[in-house]
Amino acid sequence: MYSQQVIDHFNNPRNQGRMENPDGVGKVGNPVCGDVMYIYIKVKDDVIQDISWETMGCAAAIATSSMISELAKGKTLDEAEKITRGDVADALQGLPSVKMHCSNLAADGLRKAIEDYRNRRGMA
Amino acid sequence: MRQVYLDHSATSAVDPRVIEVMMPFFDVRYGNASSLHTMGQEANRALEDARKTVAQKLHCTPEEIIFTSGGTESNNAAFKGAAFTRLRKGKKGHIITSTIEHDCVLNTCQWLESLGFSVTYLPVDNYGLVSPESLEDAITGDTILVSIMHANNEIGTIQDIRELAHIAHERDVLFHTDAVQSVTKVPVDVQEIGVDLLSVSSHKIHGPKGVGCLYVKKGTTVDPLLHGGGHEKGFRSGTENIPGIVGFSEALAIGEEERPREMPRIERLRDELIDGVSIIENSWLNGHPKRRLPINAHFCFRFIEGESLVLRLSGKGIYASTGSACSSKSLKPSHVLLAIGLPPEDAHSSLRLTLGRDNTEGDIQYTLKVLPEVVTDLRKISPFKASFQE
Numbered sequence: 001m002y003s004q005q006v007i008d009h010f011n012n013p014r015n016q017g018r019m020e021n022p023d024g025v026g027k028v029g030n031p032v033c034g035d036v037m038y039i040y041i042k043v044k045d046d047v048i049q050d051i052s053w054e055t056m057g058c059a060a061a062i063a064t065s066s067m068i069s070e071l072a073k074g075k076t077l078d079e080a081e082k083i084t085r086g087d088v089a090d091a092l093q094g095l096p097s098v099k100m101h102c103s104n105l106a107a108d109g110l111r112k113a114i115e116d117y118r119n120r121r122g123m124a
Numbered sequence: 125m126r127q128v129y130l131d132h133s134a135t136s137a138v139d140p141r142v143i144e145v146m147m148p149f150f151d152v153r154y155g156n157a158s159s160l161h162t163m164g165q166e167a168n169r170a171l172e173d174a175r176k177t178v179a180q181k182l183h184c185t186p187e188e189i190i191f192t193s194g195g196t197e198s199n200n201a202a203f204k205g206a207a208f209t210r211l212r213k214g215k216k217g218h219i220i221t222s223t224i225e226h227d228c229v230l231n232t233c234q235w236l237e238s239l240g241f242s243v244t245y246l247p248v249d250n251y252g253l254v255s256p257e258s259l260e261d262a263i264t265g266d267t268i269l270v271s272i273m274h275a276n277n278e279i280g281t282i283q284d285i286r287e288l289a290h291i292a293h294e295r296d297v298l299f300h301t302d303a304v305q306s307v308t309k310v311p312v313d314v315q316e317i318g319v320d321l322l323s324v325s326s327h328k329i330h331g332p333k334g335v336g337c338l339y340v341k342k343g344t345t346v347d348p349l350l351h352g353g354g355h356e357k358g359f360r361s362g363t364e365n366i367p368g369i370v371g372f373s374e375a376l377a378i379g380e381e382e383r384p385r386e387m388p389r390i391e392r393l394r395d396e397l398i399d400g401v402s403i404i405e406n407s408w409l410n411g412h413p414k415r416r417l418p419i420n421a422h423f424c425f426r427f428i429e430g431e432s433l434v435l436r437l438s439g440k441g442i443y444a445s446t447g448s449a450c451s452s453k454s455l456k457p458s459h460v461l462l463a464i465g466l467p468p469e470d471a472h473s474s475l476r477l478t479l480g481r482d483n484t485e486g487d488i489q490y491t492l493k494v495l496p497e498v499v500t501d502l503r504k505i506s507p508f509k510a511s512f513q514e
């Protein structure tokens with residue numbers, strides 16, 4: 001059902017953890033649906049210096065959180081913002097079709113974290 | 125790595141003794157039970173011996189046993205058979221069941237509703253029990269069938285079928301029960317509980333897949349699902365699956381003979397599991413504390429999601445299942461867990477562990493070592509640590 005990449009990120013999640021004093025936080029999902037994702041970013045000179053996350057959810061939700069943290073780290077905000085759900089799924093060698101909608105929240109979470117950063121900076 | 129199978133309510137290993145009695149019927153005694161010649165008659169004798177065994181174990185007569193392809197077919201045959209009989213008289217009717225039945229019952233009911241039958245789905249309490257009063261109130265002059273499952277496949281709750289069947293019979297309504305999960309786990313005596321129809325499946329009792337039976341009490345009219353050569357006294361046409369039926373009857377015989385010894389052993393292991401899990405914070409047992417299958421333990425672990433839990437456990441060789449939406453095709457949390465009043469966020473965090481013949485003390489020790497570690501790991505990843513408000 002899941003690709004090897006999904007299972008690897010699910011079993012060995014990258015950049016996992018809560019961040020102290022993040023510059024932006026994106027919260028997506030809903031406990032009622034079973035998937036909730038918090039994405040934390042630290043930004044310097046418009047570049048994502050650090051990113052971490054906390055997720056309650058299925059293997060796909062955890063793997064996409066882990067994957068987006070790898071995809072976004074070191075990217076400029078403008079680049080990171082353009083990462084799509086499809087990009088995350090592709091990087092994971094695909095997701096089961098039922099999971100494409102509900103659990104593939106990481107790209108949305110990252111965009112929200114960037115939006116939160118810009119709001120805090122009065123740049124929105 | 126140690127492998128611990130704790131998913132016996134999903135399916136079970138075929139007992140080696142069962143395989144042994146099945147084998148000759150594939151390539152040596154492979155006759156068609158309808159053939160006149162010696163090989164056919166030999167097959168027919170095996171078929172009728174199996175029927176006798178099954179009847180004896182369920183406490184009925186051989187004529188009352190119809191072999192089917194398993195639990196799904198038996199349940200379909202009971203519901204649709206009762207409905208077809210009614211339709212043949214040019215009428216629709218009313219059916220009563222519960223909100224926690226297996227999908228093969230609920231989806232059959234929905235389909236019958238689309239044909240114009242009406243269905244009442246009786247609610248259950250927080251333990252998963254149907255109240256006799258609610259059944260009494262639901263029966264109308266138009267009710268043709270009441271069906272309440274004996275033991276629930278998720279939370280393991282066992283209903284008082286005898287009392288419920290009695291209520292239906294007082295109003296002259298047929299009573300069916302889905303005993304797929306209860307047979308060989310607890311006593312099932314069709315006369316004692318007084319049902320008209322009862323479904324059994326072989327693969328849940330260490331028999332082969334794709335076979336089972338429907339008990340149809342003498343004098344009960346339900347039309348057949350399958351028309352053809354008139355097998356099973358016209359109730360279920362199709363050349364009989366002799367190896368499967370022989371295996372099923374052997375599995376039932378072994379299960380019943382060993383139940384008095386085996387189930388107390390399994391129940392002790394199960395209780396050890398429940399006690400060991402109860403020390404994990406923010407977790408609890410679902411279902412009834414006492415009126416439950418001896419093989420069933422069902423928990424919620426707040427702040428984590430069931431599919432993740434099952435997959436992490438699987439990575440450690442422990443095989444379990446969950447009622448989480450993320451693991452289902454429909455992406456809805458288990459209807460059973462919602463019916464007992466769990467909010468969806470808790471239904472997502474459920475874990476079902478169902479024990480069987482092959483489990484040992486060592487399996488439970490291993491599970492009690494691994495499970496708390498996996499729960500802790502997943503909670504570390506979760507944004508929620510103490511409440512959903514964070």
Ligand SMILES: Cc1ncc(COP(=O)(O)O)c(C=O)c1O
Pocket residue numbers: 133134193194195196197199226228273275276277302304305325326327334336
């Ligand atoms: C309560 C219950 N009824 C019916 C069935 C269906 O049985 P089978 O798999 O033999 O079709 C199952 C098994 O999934 C079950 O647990």
